[in-house]
Amino acid sequence: xxxxxxxxxxxxxxxxxxxxxxxxxxxxxxxxxxxxxxxxxxxxxxxxxxxxxxxxxxxxxxxxxxxxxxxxxxxxxxxxxxxxxxxxxxxxxxxxxxxxxxxxxxxxxxxxxxxxxxxxxxxxxxxxxxxxxxxxxxxxxxxxxxxxxxxxxxxxxxxxxxxxxxxxxxxxxxxxxxxxxxxxxxxxxxxxxxxxxxxxxxxxxxxxxxxxxxxxxxxxxxxxxxxxxxxxxxxxxxxxxxxxxxxxxxxxxxxxxxxxxxxxxxxxxxxxxxxxxxxxxxxxxxxxxxxxxxxxxxxxxxxxxxxxxxxxxxxxxxxxxxxxxxxxxxxxxxxxxxxxxxxxxxxxxxxxxxxxxxxxxxxxxxxxxxxxxxxxxxxxxxxxxxxxxxxxxxxxxxxxxxxxxxxxx
Amino acid sequence: xxxxxxxxxxxxxxxxxxxxxxxxxxxxxxxxxxxxxxxxxxxxxxxxxxxxxxxxxxxxxxxxxxxxxxxxxxxxxxxxxxxxxxxxxxxxxxxxxxxxxxxxxxxxxxxxxxxxxxxxxxxxxxxxxxxxxxxxxxxxxxxxxxxxxxxxxx
Amino acid sequence: xxxxxxxxxxxxxxxxxxxxxxxxxxxxxxxxxxxxxxxxxxxxxxxxxxxxxxxxxxxxxxxxxxxxxxxxxxxxxxxxxxxxxxxxxxxxxxxxxxxxxxxxxxxxxxxxxxxxxxxxxxxxxxxxxxxxxxxxxxxxxxxxxxxxxxxxxxxxxxxxxxxxxxxxxxxxxxxxxxxxxxxxxxxxxxxxxxxxxxxxxxxxxxxxxxxxxxxxxxxxxxxxxxxxxxxxxxxxxxxxxxxxxxxxxxxxxxxxxxxxxxxxxxxxxxxxxxxxxxxxxxxxxxxxxxxxxx
Numbered sequence: 001x002x003x004x005x006x007x008x009x010x011x012x013x014x015x016x017x018x019x020x021x022x023x024x025x026x027x028x029x030x031x032x033x034x035x036x037x038x039x040x041x042x043x044x045x046x047x048x049x050x051x052x053x054x055x056x057x058x059x060x061x062x063x064x065x066x067x068x069x070x071x072x073x074x075x076x077x078x079x080x081x082x083x084x085x086x087x088x089x090x091x092x093x094x095x096x097x098x099x100x101x102x103x104x105x106x107x108x109x110x111x112x113x114x115x116x117x118x119x120x121x122x123x124x125x126x127x128x129x130x131x132x133x134x135x136x137x138x139x140x141x142x143x144x145x146x147x148x149x150x151x152x153x154x155x156x157x158x159x160x161x162x163x164x165x166x167x168x169x170x171x172x173x174x175x176x177x178x179x180x181x182x183x184x185x186x187x188x189x190x191x192x193x194x195x196x197x198x199x200x201x202x203x204x205x206x207x208x209x210x211x212x213x214x215x216x217x218x219x220x221x222x223x224x225x226x227x228x229x230x231x232x233x234x235x236x237x238x239x240x241x242x243x244x245x246x247x248x249x250x251x252x253x254x255x256x257x258x259x260x261x262x263x264x265x266x267x268x269x270x271x272x273x274x275x276x277x278x279x280x281x282x283x284x285x286x287x288x289x290x291x292x293x294x295x296x297x298x299x300x301x302x303x304x305x306x307x308x309x310x311x312x313x314x315x316x317x318x319x320x321x322x323x324x325x326x327x328x329x330x331x332x333x334x335x336x337x338x339x340x341x342x343x344x345x346x347x348x349x350x351x352x353x354x355x356x357x358x359x360x361x362x363x364x365x366x367x368x369x370x371x372x373x374x375x376x377x378x379x380x381x382x383x384x385x386x387x388x389x390x391x392x393x394x395x396x397x398x399x400x401x402x403x404x405x406x407x408x409x
Numbered sequence: 410x411x412x413x414x415x416x417x418x419x420x421x422x423x424x425x426x427x428x429x430x431x432x433x434x435x436x437x438x439x440x441x442x443x444x445x446x447x448x449x450x451x452x453x454x455x456x457x458x459x460x461x462x463x464x465x466x467x468x469x470x471x472x473x474x475x476x477x478x479x480x481x482x483x484x485x486x487x488x489x490x491x492x493x494x495x496x497x498x499x500x501x502x503x504x505x506x507x508x509x510x511x512x513x514x515x516x517x518x519x520x521x522x523x524x525x526x527x528x529x530x531x532x533x534x535x536x537x538x539x540x541x542x543x544x545x546x547x548x549x550x551x552x553x554x555x556x557x558x559x560x561x562x563x
Numbered sequence: 564x565x566x567x568x569x570x571x572x573x574x575x576x577x578x579x580x581x582x583x584x585x586x587x588x589x590x591x592x593x594x595x596x597x598x599x600x601x602x603x604x605x606x607x608x609x610x611x612x613x614x615x616x617x618x619x620x621x622x623x624x625x626x627x628x629x630x631x632x633x634x635x636x637x638x639x640x641x642x643x644x645x646x647x648x649x650x651x652x653x654x655x656x657x658x659x660x661x662x663x664x665x666x667x668x669x670x671x672x673x674x675x676x677x678x679x680x681x682x683x684x685x686x687x688x689x690x691x692x693x694x695x696x697x698x699x700x701x702x703x704x705x706x707x708x709x710x711x712x713x714x715x716x717x718x719x720x721x722x723x724x725x726x727x728x729x730x731x732x733x734x735x736x737x738x739x740x741x742x743x744x745x746x747x748x749x750x751x752x753x754x755x756x757x758x759x760x761x762x763x764x765x766x767x768x769x770x771x772x773x774x775x776x777x778x779x780x781x782x783x784x785x786x787x788x789x790x791x792x793x794x795x796x797x798x799x800x801x802x803x804x805x806x807x808x809x810x811x812x813x814x815x816x817x818x819x820x821x822x823x824x825x826x827x828x829x830x831x832x833x834x835x836x837x838x839x840x841x842x843x844x845x846x847x848x849x850x851x852x853x854x855x856x857x
Binding site for chain 1: 507
């Protein structure tokens with residue numbers, strides 16, 4: 001009946017991959033190409049002064065790039081342009097890029113990078129998002145650390161909690177997680193025969209990258225070509241820019257091909273993480289197990305940059321009731337800057353963290369009411385025509401059947 | 410310094426720098442880029458090659474130590490059964506672990522025609538995959554073993 | 564890296580000549596599975612590497628009278644599959660099998676594991692329980708030292724910069740004796756031991772403990788013997804009460820040793836379970852067989 005559904009389809013790239021012929025950016029070698037190595041912040045919050053003179057004297061070093069060498073705008077970011085291509089004044093996390101050393105070999109670039117002098121004037125830092133929400137906390141971006149607040153209001157929770165026979169109140173915390181895709185970041189940039197700046201990188205968003213690179217170079221988008229060869233896993237971790245602009249600026253300025261490959265350690269430092277969240281939950285039900293009210297406050301640690309935090313915290317709020325009908329809902333989610341590694345997209349995009357909280361609440365409610373975990377879920381789960389906390393009317397809901405299946409175990 | 414070695418059946422006599430690792434020699438000097446570097450510390454197994462009949466992490470062997478050795482990289486694997494089984498079973502996703510996985514599988518099947526599931530899991534225990542969840546890789550190796558024993562064709 | 568020369572001697576004599584010449588400017592490399600990481604991180608910065616992995620006389624297991632002698636260049640794979648090591652030495656094979664991954668076991672050597680003096684060195688723990696004797700050789704001659712006296716601090720050993728660890732030997736276990744090993748790691752492969760224990764046991768027909776040697780990994784600065792528990796158990800009949808008292812002694816001892824570290828409470832409690840498993844394995848082997856589930 002269907003051409004594809006229900007059938008095993010061979011991936012078109014599988015043959016190349018089993019033969020070791022698939023090309024990832026680190027597999028590209030171009031005659032005469034240079035190698036770049038990134039100098040990164042060693043402190044989470046500090047004013048910096050950078051001196052590259054010693055590094056530039058090293059035999060084999062072609063140029064050391066800093067914010068002064070960014071031809072266009074020294075910024076990027078998937079939603080807010082709050083990243084700098086190279087830090088100009090203040091580092092906001094460990095690992096912020098400060099300089100990019102370009103040399104004739106990897107070894108020379110790495111050695112010269114150790115000679116880039118960075119003077120740090122260390123500032124008080126903030127690592128706990130709740131602390132960062134306070135008025136007197138250190139300000140990561142010189143403004144309020146809370147840059148996003150999303151609200152869901154349905155019914156009247158205050159009144160509904162008074163009608164509940166049982167109320168469960170708990171705080172849940174989940175940590176940051178790294179994607180740990182198997183292929184560390186790598187890329188090559190060069191100028192092609194048409195005079196276009198080509199960046200070959202493992203990325204999830206070649207079209208976004210193209211725009212950000214063009215802005216940083218101060219050129220029109222048509223002059224920038226981003227090619228995505230084989231990508232060794234991403235899981236959301238390649239949505240933000242890492243080395244793309246650095247490579248483009250180097251190739252654009254030097255008119256020579258430039259390559260960079262991150263080590264695993266640098267990869268961990270360079271890209272985003274899954275949001276750590278702290279979730280305050282209050283859930284109330286009648287004595288026969290019907291959910292009446294849910295109130296939640298979800299605080300997401302965005303780290304030093306916004307990345308997709310707004311979208312992630314909105315999604316966390318939208319999923320905060322879980323797949324259960326609750327008539328009275330009050331949810332507040334916040335994205336907060338801290339001096340931690342920045343957080344962005346990772347599988348689930350905010351929907352992954354909240355189940356830890358809402359499902360535990362269901363189990364605890366069930367135990368208090370003497371119901372089985374399955375009973376309480378069947379009683380409250382989304383069914384055909386159910387309305388979610390955001391007012392969406394659901395169609396074709398198979399959840400009840402799924403939960404029924406679990407009875408067998 | 411100079412070393413001699415045989416890679417994928419071909420003899421090389423090659424000048425190397427002392428600090429070079431086997432993986433650097435294979436990738437940077439011999440253009441055998443099918444061998445991948447995922448961690449540089451022997452944790453991920455993406456750089457697995459067969460050295461004198463046994464799998465090793467090529468990031469944890471110095472190039473000069475490979476003198477007089479016989480190396481097989483993914484480019485030198487002629488075993489189509491394993492490769493086809495990986496394709497058929499959906500064991501390949503991002504592909505970065507695939508060369509190492511196939512070499513680990515080959516090393517197992519070269520010694521054991523009829524491995525148990527536990528044998529297979531043990532054989533690939535030094536190779537990380539972040540995409541598949543491993544089950545499809547295990548099925549692929551099982552299938553390859555079956556085909557080798559003259560079982561059903563793909 | 565600042566390497567100027569790398570040598571591949573084919574004989575021990577040749578290796579000792581290089582070592583005499585370069586001493587602390589050089590490092591011995593065998594499997595390289597730890598050394599190459601340290602080299603690349605800049606933790607060590609030798610000018611010369613002396614590769615002893617080409618020296619055949621340093622590889623393999625020999626039976627010499629009532630002793631088993633293991634060459635320092637023997638890989639974990641070779642040790643785990645060695646037919647000379649009898650069933651009573653299962654603890655040593657289990658430890659060798661639990662190191663790293665297949666790739667690491669194919670390269671990593673027993674000598675490297677000892678000389679690195681990591682607190683978590685898996686294979687060192689059963690060798691301690693076997694009361695092994697090391698032979699160290701230099702141009703000046705040979706000397707022997709008990710493994711239990713070899714470690715001086717975390718990562719520090721008694722080896723001099725002109726010496727090579729050549730062999731490790733211990734008495735082959737006989738009737739009524741057995742060696743057990745158990746390791747607690749975060750996952751099955753490539754997990755650095757959180758805690759490991761090995762127990763060498765000789766027990767008579769009425770379950771009286773004639774000899775017991777207990778060694779631990781990852782509960783101190785280096786793998787070490789647990790003398791308090793050995794002293795308590797020696798000569799006693801192994802029953803539930805005795806075992807429980809022994810476990811209390813062990814918990815208290817380890818808690819005091821790790822006092823101030825945030826792992827102290829967890830490790831002192833978990834160590835009891837790990838020790839007990841190693842002991843039961845040793846007991847089973849001493850009694851002449853039977854299978855023990857992990």
